[in-house]
Amino acid sequence: MTPEEKVLLEQTLKLSKENNKILLGLRSSARWSTFWSFVRFALIVAPLVLGYLYLEPYLGSFMGTFKNAQDMLQSLR
Numbered sequence: 001m002t003p004e005e006k007v008l009l010e011q012t013l014k015l016s017k018e019n020n021k022i023l024l025g026l027r028s029s030a031r032w033s034t035f036w037s038f039v040r041f042a043l044i045v046a047p048l049v050l051g052y053l054y055l056e057p058y059l060g061s062f063m064g065t066f067k068n069a070q071d072m073l074q075s076l077r
Contacts, residue, residue: 001009
């Protein structure tokens with residue numbers, strides 16, 4: 001192996017180690033991004049679902065009252 005080849009091989013090794021470090025950082029960043037997107041989704045959807053489940057009985061009685069009022073108005077016409 002000539003000295004020039006050895007220098008080129010060492011440079012290639014150095015660059016491949018740098019690339020590997022960058023790729024590992026990108027992979028870690030992608031994992032954290034996925035995790036935080038699930039957290040953000042849960043923070044948006046969970047209150048909506050829980051709010052619906054909590055308010056649904058009240059909305060049902062309100063809709064019943066509204067329907068009765070609507071029927072009463074229809075009978076007055």
